[in-house]
Amino acid sequence: MYTDVIMAGFGGQGIMLIGDILTYAAMHENKRVTYMPTYGVEMRGGTANCTIMISDEEIGSPMTGHPYSVIVMNGPSLVKFQPKVRPGGFLLVNTSLVEATAVTRADIDTLLLPANDIALELGNGKIANMVALGGYVERTQVVSLESIKKTLPKAIAERYHKTLPINIKAIETGAQLARRG
Amino acid sequence: MYTDVIMAGFGGQGIMLIGDILTYAAMHENKRVTYMPTYGVEMRGGTANCTIMISDEEIGSPMTGHPYSVIVMNGPSLVKFQPKVRPGGFLLVNTSLVEATAVTRADIDTLLLPANDIALELGNGKIANMVALGGYVERTQVVSLESIKKTLPKAIAERYHKTLPINIKAIETGAQLARRG
Amino acid sequence: MKESQLVKGNVALAEAAIQAGCRYYFGYPITPQNDIPEYLSEHLPKQSGVFIQAESEIASINMVMGAAATGARAMTSSSGPGISLMQEAMSYMAGSEIPCLVVNVMRCGPGLGGISPTQGDYFQATRGGGHGDYYNIVLAPASVQEMFDLTMKAFDLADKYRNPAMILADAILGQMKEPAILEPREPVRTSAKPWAITGAADRKPQYLKTLYLSDGEQEAHNLELMRKYDVIRDKEVLCEAKNLEGAELLVVAFGTASRIVKTAMNMAREEGIRIGLIRPITLFPFPSKAILEASEQIPKVLVVEMNTGQMLIDVQVSAHKSAGIFFYGRPGGGVPTPEEVLVEIKRSLHATAGIQASKNSVG
Amino acid sequence: MKESQLVKGNVALAEAAIQAGCRYYFGYPITPQNDIPEYLSEHLPKQSGVFIQAESEIASINMVMGAAATGARAMTSSSGPGISLMQEAMSYMAGSEIPCLVVNVMRCGPGLGGISPTQGDYFQATRGGGHGDYYNIVLAPASVQEMFDLTMKAFDLADKYRNPAMILADAILGQMKEPAILEPREPVRTSAKPWAITGAADRKPQYLKTLYLSDGEQEAHNLELMRKYDVIRDKEVLCEAKNLEGAELLVVAFGTASRIVKTAMNMAREEGIRIGLIRPITLFPFPSKAILEASEQIPKVLVVEMNTGQMLIDVQVSAHKSAGIFFYGRPGGGVPTPEEVLVEIKRSLHATAGIQASKNSVG
Amino acid sequence: MPQQVFKRPRTLSDKPTHFCPGCTHGTAHRLVAEAIDHFGVQEKTIGVACVGCAVFMYDYFNVDVIEAPHGRAPAVATGVKRARPDRIVFTYQGDGDLAAIGTSEIIHTANRGENITVVFVNNTVYGMTGGQMAPTTMLGQQTTTTPYGRDFRTDGYPIRMAEMLATLEGVAYSARVSLHNAKAVLNAKKAIRKAFEMQVNEMGFSLVEVLSACHTNWRVSPLEGQKKVEEEMIPYFPLGVFKERTGKDFL
Amino acid sequence: MPQQVFKRPRTLSDKPTHFCPGCTHGTAHRLVAEAIDHFGVQEKTIGVACVGCAVFMYDYFNVDVIEAPHGRAPAVATGVKRARPDRIVFTYQGDGDLAAIGTSEIIHTANRGENITVVFVNNTVYGMTGGQMAPTTMLGQQTTTTPYGRDFRTDGYPIRMAEMLATLEGVAYSARVSLHNAKAVLNAKKAIRKAFEMQVNEMGFSLVEVLSACHTNWRVSPLEGQKKVEEEMIPYFPLGVFKERTGKDFL
Amino acid sequence: MSSVTSERKQTEAYIIILEERCKSCRFCVETCPRECIVIDTKINAQGYHPAKFEGMGKCTGCCLCAEVCPDTAIEVFK
C-alpha cells in the first residue's frame, strides 16, 4: 500500500495542521509516513502546502510532482496543483473560495466542498480545513476516521483541546458530505 | 652562466638596497634576473634577506635552499645561512657584528669584512652594506664593478643621490679589501 | 527504548545536540534551518546551557570557537550564505584543531538563491571550504532519524579528531517530519581534552593558534593534519550499500537524492532492472574503496545529485578505470523525480561504454 | 614598445589594473599583497579613480559589487583569510553575473597561517568557493610579466562572461622583482554593458539579483550559468606546453611550482631524462583536453603542487585512463626545491604503473 | 469636478506587495517613492535592496535596483555611489540587516560620510525569517528565539541605531520616525524627504530610522501592532532628529 | 640592603618581545600582566589574541591563550566566557582589529554586556601589515595607503571608539589612556586595573583604549613618536573615563 | 483645491479603494475622522475582506486614509 496527498491553501487556513493529523493517524495504523511542509518566505503572502506520503514500505522521495490526491483550499492552489494530480487520482476543492467552474480535470475523481460555508454553518469559520480533511479521508479511505479522531489530541496543542469536539464535528460533516457527493 | 646569492642581515642594514643594486647591474649586462625579498612580519624585529638569481637563460625557481653565495651582515643570519651555502660556494661575513670564530665552513670560500668598522672609517656607519656589496662583486665577478656604479642611480631614490659618491667609495673599498683578502 | 515520534528533521538534529551533551549554541537565523535555533533557545536554558543569537554568522562561528576551545561541545547551524561567511573561522578551527559542529541545511545558490532542497554546497563542505589545506568531517543524513543519529556521531568524531564536523542536509531533511526514535544508539563518548584552554592552574599555560612563522613550522603542522585526515579516511568511512549483488548499474547518491533513487530503484525492479546503490554517509571521508570495489563488479555507474555535478568528481576518481560513469543532476532546487531518475538509469544502461561522464541536466 | 622594468609582481599587477581601465579599487590590507593597495592608493587618484581602504574584506568585495554593477571595472585583492571572508559576496556576484577581479596572493592555511609561498587555495578558487553551483574564472600567473598580462586578460574575461575572475598568485609572484614590460599585449576591450545598473533613464528599470523563489526559476538560472561555464571551458583554456614531444614523463604544475619544475626539467635533461610540462594558466577552465592528449602519448604523469594535492584530482580526472599518476607536494609554505622535484621525477619513472596517486610529502 | 489629490507615486510600481496585511513596510516604500518623485530624480536613482522582508524592492520601485547580501547594502551602495557620484543612491534595510549582521558596514559607511540615504525599518524582529530576535527587540519581548522574553544578560540591550550613528562625524542627518498613525506618517514623510534632500545637496550620509510593526511575528492584529509601536516602542526609541547638518560645515 | 621594588610581573613571560624598539605594545602588555597579578587571577585567566602586532600574546603572557581571527576576538571571548563564566577573560586588540574589521563584534559584545575586559591599543595604523590607514588614523596623516594624507571625503573620520562604546547600555567601564610618558603610564595602569576589577566584580563589559605610538610606521624615532601621541593624538582622542558603572545598577 | 474646513458641510470629495490591493488591515477604517470607511463582507482574490468607502458626502478628501494605507489601495479625489 502506498499513497500520497498534497494539501494546499492560504497561510492561516490550517493546512499544516490537517497534514499533521493525517500523518499521526497513519502512524497510528502502523504505516510509514513522511510529512513535508512548505516553509520560509514561501509561506508569507503566498500559499502554504504540505505533502504526506503513507506506505507500508520504506519511503524514498518525500516529495512528488504527481500526487495521488490533492486538497485545494484556495484559488492559487488550484492553478498550481490541478494539473499535477495523477490520472485516476483524487482532487478535493474548497468551492467557498474557488470557482467550481475552474475545476476542469475529467480524468480524476473530484469532490467539491464549500468548506468555509460549511464551517460557518457549524459556527466556526476556522474549521474549513477539518471539513476538507473529513472529506478526503472518507473518499480515499487512506486511514479510518476512527484513527483520525483518536490521534487528533496529539496533533492539536493542548491549550486548544477544548476545540476538539467542534473539530471532530467538522471532520464528520466533511466525511458525510463526501459520502453523499 | 647561472649564479645566485642570498644577502641577509638586520632590518635597517640596507640589505634590500644592495640586492636591488646587484639586480639592476645584472640587467644592465643583459642577464635574466629575479630578486626575491623577505616581506611582511618576517621583517619586523627579525632578519631581512633577499635572494638574487642571475642567469643567461630563463630562471625557474626564484628561491634556493642551496645558494652559490651568501652575504651575512649579522649573527642570526650566519646561523641561518652558513649551513646552506653550496660546497665550493662563497660566504661573505660582516665581522663587525659577527664573531669571526663562528665562521666554520671549510669547504667554501669565505671573506671576512668588518663592514661596519670600515664604513665608520669612511665616515658613515650606514654604508656597511655597500662595503659588503663591493666585496661580493669583486670576489665573484658576477657583474663588473662598472655596471654596479653605472646602475647605482637607478636603485637609489633620487632624493638620496647626493650620497652616491660616498656609496661608490664604500663599494670600492669593499672590492679593494676583497682583492687583498 | 523511547517511542518513535513524529518530528521535524531540524528538531531531531537539535535534540540530538542536547543529548550529545552540547550546551553551547551560537547562531544567526536563516531559512530553512530556523527550527534548530528556535528549539534550542527554548530547551538549552532548561539544561543550564547557553543559547546566543549572535549578531552574524561570523560572530556565531567565532563564539563556537571560543566555547569549544574550553573543551565544551559547541555548535552552530546555518545555510549557504551564512556558511560561506563562516569559512575563515572554520579554517582557523581546523588549523588550531578545535572540534565543533557546523550544520549546513543547504539552500540554493549562488547568491541569496532559493530555499528549495538542493545539494550545491558539496564542494564547499568536502574541500575544506576556507583557505588552506584542510578538511571538515562531513556527514550527510538521509532521514529524520539520521538527522538525529549522525548529529550525535558528528560530535563524537569532531572530538576524537579535534576537527570541525559538518552535517550537510537540505531543506527536505530539515523541514520534513518523519517518525524517529530520539535516543542515542551508543552511549555518548566524552573524552578528556587536555589541550583545552581553561586557565593555567596546575599546569603550564598553553595556547591554541594557527600562526606559524618560523621555517618549516607551518609545513610540519600541515603534514600532521594530513596524517590525521589519512587516519580519518582509513577509519571513519560510512556508507550504505544496497542491492549490489548482481546489479547491472551502480547508482551513487547521497542525502535526499539517495531517497529519490531508492524510489526509482523500486520502479526499476518492477521492470526487471537490477540497480545497486552506494549512498555515502560520510562525504569526507569519501567511501572511495566501496565505490572502487563495487565498480569492479558493476560496469556502469550513475551519479545522481541535486546540483550540476560535484560529488561526481569523487566518484570518477574512486571508480574502477573500466567503469563507465554517468551523471544526472538538477541544480537550484530542482528535485529530480523518481521517474526522471528511472529514465536516466535506462539511458545509462543503453549508452556505449565510451561516454565517461555526461552531464544531463533536465530543466 | 616600453622598456623592460625591474618591478615587483604585486606592482605589475596593480599597474595592469590601471592600464585595463580599472578605476575602482576597494580592499583591506593583508600580507603578502599590500603593495597592490599601496600602489593603487598612490596612482588611482591621479587617474580620477577611486581607492578606498574598506573596513574589512567583506565591505571591500561588496563595494566592488556595487561599483561593478554600474558597469565599471572594479577589483579587490587579498589573501587566504580575507578571500575566505569574500566567499558569500563572490557567490552573489557569480549569481547576479557581475564581473569583477579578485586577486588572491595566497598565504598558508588553515587559519592565520604563515606568509610563505603556497598554493593551498586551489580548491577554493576553482570550485567556486562560496555556496551554490558556480565557478570563478581563475588565472594562475607564473612570472611578474604574467602578473601584468593575466590581470589585463582577467578583466577582459570577466566582462566577456559577466563573471568574477580571480588571479591566483603566491608570495613569490607577489614579492619577487623581475624585469617586465608594462604595456598591454592587445588593446583593452571595452564592451557595452546594457545590464548595468545606472539609473533608469531612457529605458525601463532593471535589476541585478540572485533571489529566485518561484517554481523552477532558480534551476533555470543555474542551468544557464552552467551553459556559460561550458562555453568558457570550450573557448578560454590557456596553458603552456613544453617539451612534450618524446617525453618519458609529463609533469603538471601551475604558478610558482611550475617554475621550480622548469629548473628540475633542466637538471633532468642534463641527466638525459626527457620531461614534458603542462602548465595550466587557466585553472578554471582547466586544460583537461591538453592533459588527456599528452597523457595518451606519455604514460606517466607527475603532479607537483605547493599543497597536499588539490589540482591533482583535476589531473586524475583529465588524464587518460592508462596513465599512471604521481604526486609531489609540499604544503604550508614549504617550497619544493628543484632537487627534490628531480628525485620525484626519477621515483615516478621507476615506479610500477600500478600506483595511481602516491602522495609524497617531504617535511 | 473632483481632482485626484492622492495617488500612487510614479516611482512606486503598481505590483501588489507580498507584505502581510497592515505591514508598514508598504507605507515606508510609498514615502520613499514620494521623496524620489518630489526631487524628480527617479531616472537617476539606484536602490540597493537588503535581505529581509523588503528584499523584493526591485518589484516595487520603478528604479534600477541591485540586491546586496544580507547586511551589506551600505557597502554595495558605497561602490555604486563612488562609481556614479551623480546618481541618487539609497538603501532600504531592516533591523536585522542593518543593526545585526550589517553593523560594521553601516557604521563605516556613515563614518565615511558617503553621500547616500539609508531607510532603516526597525520592527524589532527578523520579519522574513519568522520573527527571531533582532538587536532592536525590546527587553522582555518574546520572539521565536527569545521564548522567555529578551533578557539583557543573555541577549543584550535593544540598540538605538539612530542615536549611535548620529555621533559619527560623517553623518549629515539622522532621525527616527514612526508610522503608527496618520500624523506619524506625515512626519515620516518629511524626514524621508529631508534625508533625500541631504543627498541631493551633497551633504553626506543621511539615515531615517522608521519604527514599524511586524504584527505577524508579534502575533497581534495590525491595529494592535500599531498600538504597540506607540505605547511600547516609542518610549524606548524616541522619535526625533538626532543630527541635522545645516550648512556644508563638514567641508 | 636594597630590595627589588620593581620587577617583571609573574604573568609576563621573560621572552624578549618582537616589538620594535620603543613600541608601547610592550608597556601595555606589562600593565595587563600587572593587573592580572594584582587580582591574583593568573591561573584562571584566559587571553584572546587578536591579529596585529600583538598576535604573539601567547609568547608573552603566562596564561592560557586562544588566537582569534582578525577582528573576532570579542566573539571568541564571548564563547570562552559563556562556557567558563568563572574565568577571567580578556582580549587585546589593535585599532585595525577592533575598529575596522571587528567593529560589529566589539559593538555587539559590548552591547550584550559580556563580562570580559578589552584592551584596545590605538596606534592610528595597521602596524603589523606595514602602516596602512586605520579607522583611527588622524586627518591628514600619511600612511602607506593614504599617501596624500587621510582625507575625510574618501577615507572618513578617525573614530573615537571609547566614546562610542560608552553609549551602549552593556558597557560597565570605558576609558582612554596613553603611554607617552611616565605619568600617563601610571594612569593607564590604574585604568587597566579598574577594567579587570569590573570583570572580577561581574559588572559587565570593560574596555580601555590605550593610545600608543607606532613610530616605525609613522617613520619617526621612538621619542618623536611619544611626542606625537601627546601633541597630536590626545587633542583628538581625549583621555578620560567615559563610563564607569558604580553599583550593580545594571541588574 | 479648497482647504479642508472643520465645518461639517456636504463635500464632493470621495475616495476609491482599489479592492484587489486591499488586505483588510483596517488602518483606513480607524483613521478616517469622518468614519467613511467600513470593511466589506465579500472576499477578494487575495482572500481578504476589502475596505469599502461609504462616505459620499461626508468625506473631506483629507487623505489621511490614503496616508496610512500600507498597500496604496486608496486614491483620493476632491
Added chain:
Amino acid sequence: MSSVTSERKQTEAYIIILEERCKSCRFCVETCPRECIVIDTKINAQGYHPAKFEGMGKCTGCCLCAEVCPDTAIEVFK
C-alpha cells in the same frame, strides 16, 4: 621601603638594566629625573646600543624608568 624624598641625598637605590632585552629606545634616559641613564656605545646581540645605568648614588628608586620601559628591561632596587 622608604619613601622617596625630594632632597638630593645619597641613596642606596639603583637599577639593573637587562642589557639583552634593551632596544635602545631612550625612554628611560629621557624619563629619569636624576639623569642616571645613558646609552652605551656597545651593541647587544639584538643589534642595539643598550641603555646603561650611571646613577649610583643619584638614583632614588622612583621606578619611572622601569614604568616607561616597553621591554621590561629595568629592575629597580631600593
